[in-house]
Each structure stands twice: as C-alpha cells, then as structure tokens.
Amino acid sequence: MSQTSDRQTEIAVEQAHVDVVYQRVDEMRGEARAMRVRGDELAHGARNEAIFEQAAMLFERDVMVRHATQILRSLDAEHEGLVFGRLDDTDGETMYVGRLGIRDVNFDNLVTDWRAPAAAAFYQATAEQPMNVVRRRVIRSTGQSVVDIDDDLLAPEKRPEDMAVVGEGALMASLTRARGDRMRDIVATIQREQDEAIRAPWKGVTEITGGPGTGKTAVALHRVAYLLYRDRRRMGGSGVLVIGPSPAFTSYISRVLPSMGEDTVELRSLGEVLDGAHAVGVDSAEVTRVKGSLRMRRVLKRALREDPPDVPAELRITFRGEVLKLDGRDLAKVRHAVHSMGRPPNQSRVDAAEALLEALWRKAESYGLGFDRKELVTELGERIEFHRFVVVFWPLMTEREALRLLADRDRLAHAAGRALNAHEVDLLVASWADPNAGPTVADIALLDELRGLLGPLPKRHRRRVQQQAAAEHQEWSESPRRGEHYDEYAHIVIDEAQDLSPMQWRMVGRRGKYASWTVVGDPLQSSWPDEGEATSARTAALGARTQRRQFQLRTNYRNSAEIFELAAQVVTDVAMPGQLPHAVRSTGVKPSVRVVAPAELAEQLLVATRQLLDEMDGTVGVITSSSRVGQARRILAAIDHERLHVVDGLEAKGLEYDAVVLVEPTELVTESTTGPRTLYVALTRATQRLTVLTSDPAWP
C-alpha cells in the first residue's frame, strides 16, 4: 500500500475512535448537567427538612454542584485535539492519550489524561528506552476531525506485520507551523527532557534553565497543569501564581492553561504583583537599577522614620489653666521612642498618642504643677484638639502616599544618607517628579516593600483609600483580587527569573511563604546587572527549602539553526560552556543583514516589514531600542497590520514571532546595563525569518 492510502486508512481508524470519544463527552455533559439540577433540587428540599438533615443535604448539594461544574468546565474548555496521542505496546495493547481522562459507561478507558502516570511513556519512551512502546502516534485534529497523524516507531523489531507507520515527525510539523498572537500548548509533542521537569515532585524549589526557545515557559505552564491535576486540593485550594515580565507576555501565554482545562491560575506581570496595581511604564536602565537595589530597603525604612510633611513644630495644650508645651526636640524624642517599639507605623497611632500624653505628663511634672497623672492623661486624651494633633503628628499612610513623599529631594537625600549618592537621588527625584504619573514596574516592588514596612491600615481607613486610589489612577483597580491572603499561594512560578531585581525578589518572596516554587530562566538573557545582589535576594526569597532540583533544557525549538547561529555570535564571549542550546530545525534561509544609511532607515524599515508580512502567514515583530521604539511605531503606523507588533528589546522578553525585523542592533547593546544580553534576546525571537537593519557596516 502507498504511504498516502496508508495514511488515509489510519486517519479513518483514528477518526472512528475520536467519534466515540466525542459521543461519550456529550453524554458526560448531559450527566453533569443532570447532576447540577439534582443538586439544586436537594437544596430546595433541604428547606423543608429538620436542621440536621438540612445541613447534610446542603453539604451533598455543594459537593455535587462543585463536582458537576468542574466536569462541565473541563469538558467545555477549548478541546481542539481532545485526543492527541496513541501508544501501541509490545503486548498489542492500545492506549489513547488526551487532554482529559475519559471512560466509557463500563468504566473502561477511552482516553487517558496526559498527566496521569500511565501516560508518561507517551513522552518518555525513546528508541533507546522504548518502555514497551512499539509505536507512538500523534493525532492532529481540527475541531472534531482528525486531519493528520505522525508515527514514531520505537521498537521496529517488535512491530506486527500489519502495523502501519506514517508521517514525518509531529515535532517538526508543530515547530514549522505559523505562530499566532498567543502561545499554544505543546501537550502532543512534549519532549523527554521537558517531561522530566514537568513531572518533577511539587515540593521545594524546581529550577529550570535553558537557552532561548528551549521551551522553558511552555514547560513551566505544563508543569502547573500537571501539579493541579496531581494535587488539586493543595494547589487549587491556595492557588497557583505565575509571574512573567510584562503584560504583553502574560497575554501571550494566557491561553495555554485554559486550553488544558485549567482556568484558576493567576497570571501576573511584575507590575501587577501588588494587588490592584497595573503598572506598565518602565524607567531607564539606570533608574531601574537604583530602584531595584537592596539599598532601597534601607532608604525606605529610614524615610518612614522622618517627620511627615506639615507636622506642627510644637504641641501646646492647656490643662487646668496651665499651658503645657512639647517643643520640636520633645516631639522628635516621642517619634523616636514610638518607632523603637518596633510596631509598623500604621499600627502605632495609639502608641504615639500614649507617648505624647506621657511626655505631656512629664512636662507637667517638671514644672512641679502637682497634677494627678491619671486625670491629666484621661482628660487630655479625650480632647478634640489633642486628637487633631495626633492625626497630623502620626498620619496613617498608604504605600503610595509614602512613596510620593520621596519626590521631595531634601527628604529623599536625608532618608538616603550614604545609601545613595547625589546623582542617584537626582535620578529618583526626577523619576517621581510628575505627581500624576502612575507607578512604574520598578516602583511596584518599592510600594510592596513600603506596604510591608507600614503595616496594614486599620479597617475603617482601607475602603476610603481604595476608592481614592481607584479614582486617582487607572493603574489601580478598586477590587483587589487577593486581599489579605496575598502571601498564601501553594505554588509560585517565576518566569524570566534572571531579570528580577533584588527588590522584586523580596516582593515575590513575600507571596511564597508557604509555597513551593518553579523558577525558570536563562542567565545569558539577563537584563539585571548586579548578579551577586540578585542571587542573595533570590536565596532569601526561596528560603530554607531543602528540596531543590535542577533541570537544564538544551534544545532550541524556536529559532531556525540559521537564525540561532547569528544570535549565538553576539554572546560567545560571555557564554559559559554548555550554556548555548542546540537549534534543531533548519530552514535553509539565512538572516538578512542590511546596512542602511540613517536617512534611509525609515524607508527600509517599511520595505522590510512589508516584505515579511507578504511572505509569511504568521506574526511579524519589529524590535528596536527603547529610545527608538516610538519612532518605529510612528513609521509603521502606515502599515497598521494586525499581525505586526512593534516592541523594544525588554518588551520582547519571552515573546516570539514568525519573522522579526531588528532595527539598529548596536543601540540595544549601548542602552543596556548588561552588554549584549538584551540584543541576544532580540535576535532569538524569530522562528523562521530575521532581517537586521543597521547603520553600522561592521555589524555584527
């Protein structure tokens, strides 16, 4: 039989099974709906029952409704390719692998969930270690129709005579497909080294490193789906948080987990980690470096000990005809004493009031006025003017109010002491000069630090503050998603971990007090210059968790070999042995490097972009330095195509496009604090085609 007719016959075989599965899914949907209705009836009935029975019925109702809803949610998730794999073993047994586990009415397996231990062989079997698998088949579908199949013959000597083997390899087929705006899941083609990281135990810290395009992000997300499946009670209960570098990145990865039926995971960018914040603006590399440094912790701590603005120079109050007065020095002593008690300032107003009354009593005593202490403290403590003084002497503050105070140069310089030099103080003051500008991504870690240092506001103040914040800044949402339980996640995934500043490590560390971690990154793509400081902050954030495991991914699935060869050149001087991955796919098309005169750059950018949009079906990214990205956007407004994206080198982190136009690569190096690493990121975003426009004839 020819390959084509073999293929058609085999597709028909698989279609027959897929049809049975979808029929069963329809039945299950009906059963789940009926279960929900039955649950509601129980609740109805409960109203007429005695109290004990009522409680039992309501509990049963809750369990039923929750279970039914969970089933419906999984069944209704995007199920393109619900069944995507099949294994034929040496005993002649067949197992289908899919996004969900599905059994027929007799409880026999129709499909095994890809995360179940039984499905592990689908990913782990190789020709060297076939694990009893003779043939591994990847089934590709559109909607409910099987469109193609690809086989791997793992044990040729055990192949029965009538077993057909067709296809050229599912992985290559998947890698060459055009990319869309959102990352796709890779359940059908997870590779063995990736599978090991995905199925690693949940406890402690799992570190996944690897070069660009090695599937670190994909692996981290599939690991989340796996952990939820294996331990839904723990992971689903307290929740899983995935942190990525930017909103563009979280949007890019946002479909992966829902397409696997998991829609409870929180995805947040670094500007959104603090509840309610949506910061997107970024500071210059120089300012980011100062704001991210651990020195800022000292600065913020000291800033909170400073006098608040507009604090009265003295407290004067009359008691029984005598004027009692606390001057600036007395007040400073009181402030110092209250801070020394160690309670956070927002929880110390009562302490401050008591300390002031105590100081007033001492003053009266020093005048020899012979008042009774208890009478003085009680009477003054109830006076409205005393309360008014306490409110300005010890204002309760939100983290945003506290940070805003630091836009004052003198105040910041005083708080900084020797922690920052004069230039750094100037940089910060300039970055906070516009009171209407929202916080930047780097500010969010400072705000989170301040929130910890200030302590929670008393309850009655919180609502006012939330409303005020929402009215003032669109970057803040009125309803925090997690509220007071922000530190109780069961599992935290940090993607692009090499870029977290020490202050950001502190911020994420606060959220993972009880969590296990998956930390994903590539030191060679780092945009954070001070490795030592970041490493110690990271060690502190991950705490003393003893279970640690490391996985290194070595195959670059994204870039063509031709593109990666060029990218690798820019980091050969800084790469450690073994740090560069191996690109598996060749397109035969070398990157096009065009030297253009500065005056022709705009025209050439339009030409190159149009050309790639014409030639490619998928996305086209234009990447340039942050100082040039605005200009590039203006030029490319003439094209305005939905497949076109214009980003700077930092925004490009974690993203990928079918084709990339890289504009003035040397500028990415000069504006970065980590030399060629951001350029390396930019050069490794394209799957198929890369055009570089440079005014430097010597580049690269």
Ligand SMILES: Nc1ncnc2c1ncn2[C@@H]1O[C@H](COP(=O)(O)OP(=O)(O)OP(=O)(O)O)[C@@H](O)[C@H]1O
């Ligand atoms: N086993 C696989 N099967 C199919 N596609 C894969 C596989 N592994 C990775 N890919 C694809 O390779 C591309 C790169 O993956 P991913 O973005 O996860 O890599 P990364 O290591 O996080 O990259 P970077 O560090 O450069 O951001 C994605 O399109 C992903 O879907």
